[in-house]
Amino acid sequence: MSLSHGRRDANHHRQPNRPPLRRAHPERRDRRYRSPENHGYPVEELAERSSFLEVAYLLIHGELPDPTQHGQWVDAITHHTLLHENIKKLIDGFHHDAHPMGILVGTVGALSTFYPDAKDIFNEASRRLQILRLIAKMPTLAAFAARHAVGMPYAYPDNDLSYAGNFLNMMWKATELKYEPNPVLERALDVLLILHADHEQNCSTNVMRAVGSAHADPFSATAAAAAALYGPLHGGANEQVLRMLKEIGSVSRVSEYVKRVRSGELRLMGFGHRVYKNYDPRAQIIKKVADDVLAVTGRSPLLDIALELERVALADDYFIKHRLYPNVDFYSGIIYSAIGFPVEMFPVLFAIGRTPGWLAQWQEGLLDPEQKIARSTRGRRSVTCPGSEAPTLTLPQRGREESRQ
């Protein structure tokens, strides 16, 4: 993990000076931000002109904050970033090479035991407190998990920094008295968090709603959602993209790799989406962020492979027929890697970004008078099979049955 990061000139919580954001016309539905109530702001505008904490507020409250609300919201989140010291002992118990996503899943679930008041899910004030705690503490858990892997002492939150800037501080602060994040990298991270903040009824969001429907506390539900996100078909995809680009190794081997995908031997990671069948608007924003970041960190050979892969795939019959386009994860891994994050941290970064979306969906489900406890409509296996005529044999009886066959 690199420790050499650029400096920034001023530390502040920024409320960008900007004209008001407007909701998109309903006909531009596929380009709108996918929040629980479909709040309708184009994702491009949010990425360009708002901050991650503003978007988090939008998801939780259904509207962007005014300056007073924004100040209170940022202040409240900033003052919940510390963890109980015992969480450090818990992290210390993980093996030195434990995957940080495994540590995150374990520790965010463990937070439920530190905050028993979180069980009071139908109390509005309690829900708000847990939401603040979760959005605030996810980056601290994530950074501590990353530092555990490299044996670095944990760096505590710095309340003078922005949400993204503080995360960079907790990741990379070494012996300096004050860590000053590079503003381009800080902004790039903030944009990536915005792009990951919420996205319809995807796998982890479904899990959040399902666990929430059993009235579990939000820390437990978030741990379950993060576990779903860990899967390589979901939040694990950006990690897989980087591994894939490294496996391809050079621009000259791209065509050969695409042939293997066409033959059905492999899936092209970072391509395809359950919802976007024309293009993923988030991928276009990310491409621009990649340019900004690489201008600071230096060009990555992986970007050249990715650009060639995109070019070859988009011209290929298989990808055209299956309507497969780069998704949000195709370039996000390159950016994270250029900033200095190890690949194991990629799904963790996704989880930090997705937390406000999960919480908004959890709360929406809880307050929905028609919500019932979730059940799958597809699974058929059952131990207590209703209507089954078969008698239950004891273990020795089953042995005799088998020897007769």
Ligand code: CMC
């Ligand atoms: N590479 C090659 N073929 C693919 C790919 C791919 N990435 N994605 C789908 N296909 C093919 C698939 O083989 C199938 O072909 P056929 O009909 O001939 O059997 C067809 O396209 C439909 O596949 P599917 O799995 O039914 O499609 P889906 O819309 O349910 O899957 C997906 C969406 C994201 C799981 C899938 O496209 C995929 O596995 N992509 C790679 C993993 C990835 O990048 N995931 C990140 C998704 S974006 C992050 C997020 O929002 O969670």
